[in-house]
Amino acid sequence: MLEAVSGQPHADTDTIFGTVRAALPDVSRQAVYDVLAALTTVGLVRRIQPTGSVARYESRVGDNHHHVVCRSCGVIADVDCAVGDAPCLVPSDPTGDLDGFIVDEAEVVYWGVCPDCAASQGTSITIS
Numbered sequence: 001m002l003e004a005v006s007g008q009p010h011a012d013t014d015t016i017f018g019t020v021r022a023a024l025p026d027v028s029r030q031a032v033y034d035v036l037a038a039l040t041t042v043g044l045v046r047r048i049q050p051t052g053s054v055a056r057y058e059s060r061v062g063d064n065h066h067h068v069v070c071r072s073c074g075v076i077a078d079v080d081c082a083v084g085d086a087p088c089l090v091p092s093d094p095t096g097d098l099d100g101f102i103v104d105e106a107e108v109v110y111w112g113v114c115p116d117c118a119a120s121q122g123t124s125i126t127i128s
Helices: 002-007 013-023 029-041 115-121
Strands: 046-048 056-058 066-070 076-079 109-112
Touching (some): 002 029, 013 029
């Protein structure tokens, strides 16, 4: 299971199931769901689910990286931490909105159009 997740970052459950089933033809879909849940619980796998997407899994854990998602094709790529150490972002009013929470992680999802989709749509990408 870990090989399947590591070999296909941001893969959905169906893709992981297909990969595992190729190696273990008798594995059930429920077994894949159960093992993914267990691996996520112990921190060996990270589950992400960008808005409008099915759950996806990756083996890059423990570094609080972020993701960029293409609005057109849905491809997901890793983005290193936005600023400094985890939690990457410091709330503007750490005493007001957090009601005593100790923040240890920040989740940021960047949305845009990937280079392949931009090229096929004739869209130019300008970075300022």
